[in-house]
Amino acid sequence: MSTTQVKFAIDDGSTNVKISWIDNGVIRSVTSPNSFRKDWKSAALLSDKKVFNYQIGTTKYTYDATSDKALSTTHVAFQYDDLNLLSVHHALLQTGIKPGPVSILVTLPITEYYNADDCQKNEENIARKKANLMRKISLNKGDVFEIVDVEVLPESLPAVLTTLVDSGVNEYTKSLVIDCGGTTLDMGVIVGEFEDVSGVYGNAEIGVSMVTNAARKALAAADSDASYLVANELIKRRHDREFVSEVINDLSKLDWVLERIENKIDELGAAVAYEAKTFTRNPNRIYLVGGGAMLIESAIREAYPSLGDKIVLVKSPQEALSREICCYHAAEPVTNPQVHEADPTPASVSA
Template identity: 70%
Template sequence: MSVSQMKLAIDDGSTNVKVSWIEHGSLKTIVSPNSFRKDWKSAALLRGQKVYNYTIGTTKYTYDATSDKALSTTHIEYQYDDLNLLAVHHALLQTGLPPQPVSIVVTLPITEYYHPDDCQKNEARIEAKRRNLTRDISLNKGELFKIVHVEVMPESLPAALSHLLNANCNEFTKSLVIDCGGTTLDMGIIVGEFDDVSAIYGNNEIGVSMVTDVARKALAAADSDSSYLVANELIKRRHDLDFVHSIVNDESKIPAILDKIETRIRELGDQVAYEAKKFAKHPNRVYLVGGGAPLIEDAIREAYATLGDRVVLIDNPQSALSREICLYHAEDTSVEIESPVLLEVGDE
């Protein structure tokens, strides 16, 4: 007799992994940052603090939020390598659920999920993603989840599903979904209430990593070498001067660091707006999702100024995709949606 496994929706992005699942009638979501380096950490000094030391094949890895030796995940190969396998298993452990056999739904950027020439599924890459996440991995002095089934969906477009169903769209409404993630920019045009996907676009060279790289270099120039995770935290909390001062050693460089970050954010917004207008000149609605959505919001509103409030920044845009995928696969539609839990630096 077969036993049904718990199903979790996972948007395994290059910067953060977003996991959503339904527990006791509530939709729960956690956002787990990616920050791994090779070799293991020693045991934690503080009681109750966890150390995550993993082994894949003969290679040892550890989760390290602040190390400047953290391995880069901001490349498209991340979708099929050790770091992706690490990130998904590490995120599952952050859910608070007991390790168990699970079925997962994960994502691929549009440019990886579809062939660019005919918009058909790229079965070879979809299968490569499945195989990667069913490889062996172990946790030193700990138990991992067993991934028994992997389903793969395209990024970005499902993130706007609930909004479209509640937006009084007709069969002629064209909605542009813009997903600005850590590594990729994905866009798609949805017709009606998801009646059809009329066009897709992806760019693997535009993403928040453009800002992250500048932030890391600026921090290094201020004697403050950091991990990608800390650099991304600085971008999010750049207006929190207490936090800024806490991670920058040469405080005389703070104005220059913040100026470089703001300049790069504007450049990112301009690039995304340019690509969006080239892809979809006159949509009826625009939905912004992904971790980079708040950074590009002003540029997109300016680019589509005539749409006014029909340019929508989706609530908690970073985790919108995993939530919507989870709801899409839910058997019970009467689900209470809880706010996502963001696992910040030091919450390990």
């Protein structure tokens, strides 16, 4: 398949980049974690492992899953800087498609995409995002994709396109979409099957990074300095005692570290629930998407007890946005809308 025909839908979040594309009518999808530090790594010892050493201008970067020197991406400025450019190109290389010219659809948090005063598009931010991703980047001993066109879309709301169409809602149904990402909380109210969007809201101070930062601090106190990627993996696999004991060096503090993580998850859930109730007190339905969806689900159910099964955790919530954007903007028909995870490049993912 010619790479010139591929259009990638990319949800380039601060913690992970989710990328989807159509391959012979089937949606392919890859999640690529962000974990970059400055300078280059030496060649890998194992022949089946690839090292990703990049250069932007005069600055050298490398993908490093476990380094505690990994650069922070959990801030809104990430959307317009070197790390965003790195993360998008690194994700593209995980698709297994031969590098070549491509067009991409990327996202901005609602707080960045719309002006706060009039809810109109923030053309300056959109232009900044496009310009950032059109910049030159190189891969040592390898090729990168040539991004020839960038389209910028708002986060969160498109993530429930298919879900709403298949849900049997009427033209008066108000659906609250809550997207809890790594750095930002985005929400919107959709009327019917996308007949109208009655309101949007974003908070750039609430996100999974609250938990990630607490996890890293707790790990450091347990003699276990870790990268953001490892900290997020610990959050995800915190109930796996064997994995936890491998990550934490001072086992006397194992339960203490886990307690700190659970307390911060509760704090995140309470913050999201408060913001949601303030934004929309009585929606008819609620859809949870984003990487933090599973962390906040119980708090949202407690905040809206009368909705019951009308609170829906969207399937594969972290990839939902890129998947739905991919379907909506597909240049070819999708004969099988089910997601198929592509095999990432062997060196690209590690615990």
